[in-house]
Structures are given as C-alpha cells and as structure tokens.
Amino acid sequence: MxxxxxxxxxxxxxxxxxxxxxxxxxxxxxxxxxxxxxxxxxxxxxxxxxxxMDDQAIGAVLRNALASVESGELREMRDQLPGGNAPV
Missing domain, CATH: 1.20.5 (Single alpha-helices involved in coiled-coils or other helix-helix interfaces)
Structure with missing residues (x-):
C-alpha cells in the first residue's frame, strides 16, 4: 500500500x-x-x-472528519448535488 x-x-x-x-x-x-x-x-x-488502529489514531481520523464538517467542506459537497442542499 x-x-x-x-x-x-x-x-x-x-x-x-x-x-x-x-x-x-x-x-x-x-x-x-x-x-x-x-x-x-x-x-x-x-x-x-x-x-x-490505536485509540489515538482513531481520534485523529474522527477529528479530521469533524474538521471537514465544521469547515463547510461537506456542505459544499451537498450543494453540488442535484437539487442543491435538500436532504436525501
């Protein structure tokens, strides 16, 4: 890998x-x-x-995911979907 x-x-x-x-x-x-x-x-x-993974590494993965949410990165992805930001 x-x-x-x-x-x-x-x-x-x-x-x-x-x-x-x-x-x-x-x-x-x-x-x-x-x-x-x-x-x-x-x-x-x-x-x-x-x-x-150990707990520390899992925490880092989860913090990275949370940072994506808080930065608006996921909102930007949602807004690019057909239908705008409507929930699925």
Missing amino acids: QLDPQGVAPDDLSHAGSVVDKAIEYMIEQKIAPISVASALLGGALGLLART
Missing part, C-alpha cells in the same frame, strides 16, 4: 470509495433509509478502525 504525496491516503482509496459508492447506491435502491445506510457504514468503519 503506497501513500499519496502528502502521506495521507493509500493508493487504493479511490477503488475503496467506488465500492462503497456502489454499496450505498444498492442500499438506496433497496429503499433503506439514508440515515440507516449512513449509520451502518459509520458503525462498520468504526469497527474496522478499532481492529486496525
């Missing part, structure tokens, strides 16, 4: 993201509520982190 030039993301991150996107698409097609999809994915991600 090779890291990106900034030393943050593994080179297979794009592939993993595509697989997750397909899983989300499938669950939405199955009429699973978006909050249930997101909760299941978050729970799975936290479980994987717990099995592969």
